[in-house]
Amino acid sequence: MSTDLPDRQHTAPGHPGRRPPAPRPGTATPPIAFVGTGRMGGPMAANLARAGFDVQVWNRTPDRAAPLTGAGAVVAPSPAGAVRGAGILITMLADGPATEQAATGPDGFLPAAPGLIWVQMATIGADWTARLARTAARHGVTFVDAPVSGSEGPARAGQLVVLASGPDRMRALLAPVFGALGRATVWLGPAGDGTSAKLVLNNWLVDLAETTAETLSFARRLGLDPGAIVDLLQSTPLGSPYAMQKAATMLTGDFTPAFALRHALKDAELAVQAAQASGTELALTQALLPRWRHAAERHADDDLAAVYTTA
Ligand SMILES: NC(=O)c1ccc[n+]([C@@H]2O[C@H](COP(=O)([O-])OP(=O)(O)OC[C@H]3O[C@@H](n4cnc5c(N)ncnc54)[C@H](OP(=O)(O)O)[C@@H]3O)[C@@H](O)[C@H]2O)c1
Incomplete structure (x- = not known):
């Protein structure tokens, strides 16, 4: 490389x-x-x-x-x-x-x-x-x-x-x-390695987005202020810049797309397929697919942060 x-x-x-x-x-x-x-x-x-x-x-x-x-x-x-x-x-x-x-x-x-x-x-x-x-x-x-x-x-x-x-x-x-x-x-x-790397990176991205949505929802259901949890995460090494940016988008509810949910869902599906073809399993990504497909029924062209609506 x-x-x-x-x-x-x-x-x-x-x-x-x-x-x-x-x-x-x-x-x-x-x-x-x-x-x-x-x-x-x-x-x-x-x-x-x-x-x-x-x-x-x-x-x-x-x-x-x-x-x-x-x-x-x-x-x-x-x-x-x-x-x-x-x-x-x-x-x-x-x-x-x-x-x-x-x-x-x-x-x-x-x-x-x-x-x-x-x-x-x-x-x-x-x-x-x-x-x-x-x-x-x-x-x-x-x-x-x-x-x-x-x-x-x-x-x-x-x-x-x-x-x-x-x-x-x-x-x-x-x-x-x-x-x-x-x-x-x-x-x-050789050609193909770029796409493999992209799928690996975007698998990371969709899992981060999912755990961000779940974390905010979990906090809310426990009676906590999700915004305070974001501040807390941000003050520790746990709050990755990407996850924090998506968390902010989720909390504002402004889903103007930077990366449309339809494409993020496509990438999650492509990553799962590539993993299966290589003889491994992406358990986290596989688990998020049903809810992301459900979110995409209403929010395909919104930013992927819209998965928060179904978390
Ligand atoms: N947005 C991101 O953050 C991001 C980052 C990295 C990679 N990507 C990837 O980059 C690619 C483009 O993403 P994007 O965000 O630019 O998506 P986009 O805004 O939805 O653009 C998609 C493009 O594909 C064209 N298209 C779709 N179906 C077509 C068809 N059947 N025949 C001909 N043209 C067709 C669209 O044409 P029309 O204008 O006519 O619809 C448009 O030019 C995707 O593979 C995405 O996963 C996106």
Whole structure:
């Protein structure tokens, strides 16, 4: 495992105070196609365009891509249109089925761009990653599996952590791209390892969120002030910054999404599946699934902190 810290000394002409990221010696960054400009993909694509890369975006709902023209990106009419002339493609769609649809469905990007480097950054799980890597290979496309840690705020601030995996020869070419998206890139091994690491991290995340919701509910039922319990936890090493942030959200009841419950539930399910396939069991995560599914019936598009409503 190695960590490449992003090069932040270069800024882009045309954008005050910015020059384009300098390509490493012997490399140059080709135009980038960005497919999926949702809560995460939108700010990520904007950061690439603002950093001076040549960026062409596509999103199923065009209104969500249109504002990116303000950052210098060009909006394409289809996934195939987005990769025309591009050398690198980034996908940041909801899940495996959506990504496959954009890849090989009508006007899909895969048949349109042999020789492309496809960087898959959404959380789609181990099986979908393996399946799409095989499909990419059949089309003569290099596949890099690089999900991210960090939610909407870090995506906007260019402070994600990129969990990269794939061919070593991609590292130098992708360093300035990942540098514009995140504060660190961790190269883990062959494609698939990034997704494995992401599932491990998000298993930790969903278990923390669940225990936070249960702890607040438990305190309330014992007649305690849950806010006082949060203060108490915060004064000890027990109160992790993430759990404390989610606890605050749970207590305000403002579930404006940073990480939608539908995606967190997907990740919990993907982690349980990956654990089962590896011959182990995630007892905690398995136990939370029924209540999270119940919470998602009303709060799928709210922040995952909404699981507190069923705790
Ligand atoms: N939010 C986070 O904190 C966070 C952090 C790390 C990783 N992730 C992962 O990153 C990915 C994107 O998350 P997000 O928060 O950006 O989600 P989001 O705001 O819901 O965006 C999802 C994107 O997928 C598109 N999409 C969904 N179904 C589609 C389909 N059938 N065909 C084509 N496009 C489709 C959406 O298009 P429309 O705009 O047309 O709906 C949108 O561009 C997910 O895998 C998520 O688990 C999220």
